Amino acid sequence: MQQRGHWSSNIGFVMAAAGSAIGLGNLWKFPYITYSNEGGAFVLVYLVCILICGLPIMMAEILIGRRAQMSPVGAMRSLVGPRWAWVGALGVLTGFVLLGFYNVVAGWSLRTFVSCLGWSTGGFDATLDLGADFGAMVSNGPLQIGLSFLFMATTVWVVASGVKEGIERAARVLLPMLLAILLLLLFNSFRLQGFAEAMRFIFVPDFGRIDGNGFLEALGHSFFTLSLGMGTMITYGSYMSKEDSVVKASGLVVLLDTLIALLATIIMFSVIFSQPGLREQISKSTAGMLFITLPSVFYTSVPMGALLAPLFYVLVAFAALTSTVSLLEVVVSYLIDEKGMSRARASIASGSGIFALSILCGLSLGAIGGLSDFEMFSPKQGLFNTLDHLVANWLLPIGGLLVTLAAGWFVNQEIAKGELALGAPSFFRFGLWQFFIRYVSPLAVVAILVAVIFFHADFS
Numbered sequence: 371m372q373q374r375g376h377w378s379s380n381i382g383f384v385m386a387a388a389g390s391a392i393g394l395g396n397l398w399k400f401p402y403i404t405y406s407n408e409g410g411a412f413v414l415v416y417l418v419c420i421l422i423c424g425l426p427i428m429m430a431e432i433l434i435g436r437r438a439q440m441s442p443v444g445a446m447r448s449l450v451g452p453r454w455a456w457v458g459a460l461g462v463l464t465g466f467v468l469l470g471f472y473n474v475v476a477g478w479s480l481r482t483f484v485s486c487l488g489w490s491t492g493g494f495d496a497t498l499d500l501g502a503d504f505g506a507m508v509s510n511g512p513l514q515i516g517l518s519f520l521f522m523a524t525t526v527w528v529v530a531s532g533v534k535e536g537i538e539r540a541a542r543v544l545l546p547m548l549l550a551i552l553l554l555l556l557f558n559s560f561r562l563q564g565f566a567e568a569m570r571f572i573f574v575p576d577f578g579r580i581d582g583n584g585f586l587e588a589l590g591h592s593f594f595t596l597s598l599g600m601g602t603m604i605t606y607g608s609y610m611s612k613e614d615s616v617v618k619a620s621g622l623v624v625l626l627d628t629l630i631a632l633l634a635t636i637i638m639f640s641v642i643f644s645q646p647g648l649r650e651q652i653s654k655s656t657a658g659m660l661f662i663t664l665p666s667v668f669y670t671s672v673p674m675g676a677l678l679a680p681l682f683y684v685l686v687a688f689a690a691l692t693s694t695v696s697l698l699e700v701v702v703s704y705l706i707d708e709k710g711m712s713r714a715r716a717s718i719a720s721g722s723g724i725f726a727l728s729i730l731c732g733l734s735l736g737a738i739g740g741l742s743d744f745e746m747f748s749p750k751q752g753l754f755n756t757l758d759h760l761v762a763n764w765l766l767p768i769g770g771l772l773v774t775l776a777a778g779w780f781v782n783q784e785i786a787k788g789e790l791a792l793g794a795p796s797f798f799r800f801g802l803w804q805f806f807i808r809y810v811s812p813l814a815v816v817a818i819l820v821a822v823i824f825f826h827a828d829f830s
């Protein structure tokens with residue numbers, strides 16, 4: 371077996387794990403699902419899920435990975451029992467599918483970057499219908515294939531080049547930059563007339579506006595955004611050194627991830643609520659928010675926007691890259707540890723398979739009728755949205771549920787205690803974690819899944 375690479379320090383691990391967590395889930399998905407679920411109540415449910423499921427499960431995954439020093443399949447087998455190996459395998463499969471559609475959205479950030487370069491040098495036409503432009507872009511089949519190919523190839527290259535060098539170095543520089551630009555945009559939105567309404571929309575819950583599916587989406591997204599429920603954090607944890615604290619690292623990653631998601635949402639909504647025309651445009655294509663709303667903000671209301679816009683979309687692309695790298699890493703580390711492949715071969719083989727799926731997803735946004743009209747959960751959803759729904763709302767929560775059950779009931783609790791205690795802050799109580807991981811987190815997941823499956827829950 372090859373020697374396992376390790377992160378260089380605690381901050382190296384936090385950066386890499388935060389790099390995995392922070393991505394299109396925060397910048398693209400969270401704002402638009404908050405919009406389509408009508409704000410406040412959805413955000414509150416999401417925050418509660420982060421706290422009662424996300425945080426404890428993050429600790430559980432990292433501790434399992436670090437203790438086992440193996441990829442998810444081997445980790446579950448050795449630490450929980452041979453019968454649990456398939457839970458790891460389910461994670462590998464989930465990662466494969468997730469990356470298949472995630473890649474496509476990541477490709478959009480490249481195209482927006484190029485558009486911004488054009489606007490910054492050639493001038494921005496404020497009358498341009500960015501919504502229509504976005505619609506034309508996603509239904510352009512060859513463009514979708516080309517963009518996702520570029521993204522997949524870059525991801526394969528980073529993963530093939532090894533753990534520490536590729537992932538850690540990039541995350542360390544780029545995350546602080548992303549945060550800085552978001553803070554700048556936040557300050558800018560204070561003076562927009564829609565700011566107050568945006569805050570109200572996001573933070574004042576109205577439970578009449580959320581139904582069972584909203585609960586499921588909030589739960590699923592709390593897993594999606596923290597990269598939980600499919601073994602990413604088990605894999606990353608396996609590269610974490612014994613000197614680092616699992617508890618501190620988990621807390622920091624969860625905090626950063628939530629902060630960035632909320633920032634992105636406040637920024638986008640402040641703009642949307644300031645311009646009635648934009649609101650109409652957005653309701654036709656909520657999923658395009660990051661690529662429709664924000665470019666116009668940069669060019670019409672931000673000081674030095676022409677300079678910042680291309681930079682911002684480069685950072686979005688990098689945020690996506692640190693996430694795609696972590697997704698591919700799950701599949702690759704499985705092939706290395708379980709099938710004895712070399713890192714380079716494993717990266718190329720799995721990357722090619724995932725790219726084939728990305729082609730189908732990329733063509734299901736209007737380019738090919740049969741793929742675009744494909745339906746499973748809701749009418750004419752298309753393959754892309756169906757896979758997103760399947761992974762985020764079902765596979766990740768189920769994977770997360772299995773991890774909580776494993777960590778709370780089947781992993782030797784002395785081992786769990788020892789791993790969590792190393793370097794933990796003095797206020798940390800193992801008993802509290804155990805109470806959450808044994809009862810609260812699994813019950814919350816089961817309650818929401820059962821409500822949706824059996825009662826087609828309509829809570830309003």
Ligand code: PHE
Binds near residue numbers: 393593697
């Ligand atoms: N957390 C990432 C994001 O928010 C997506 C992701 C999910 C990455 C699962 C790895 C595993 O964009």
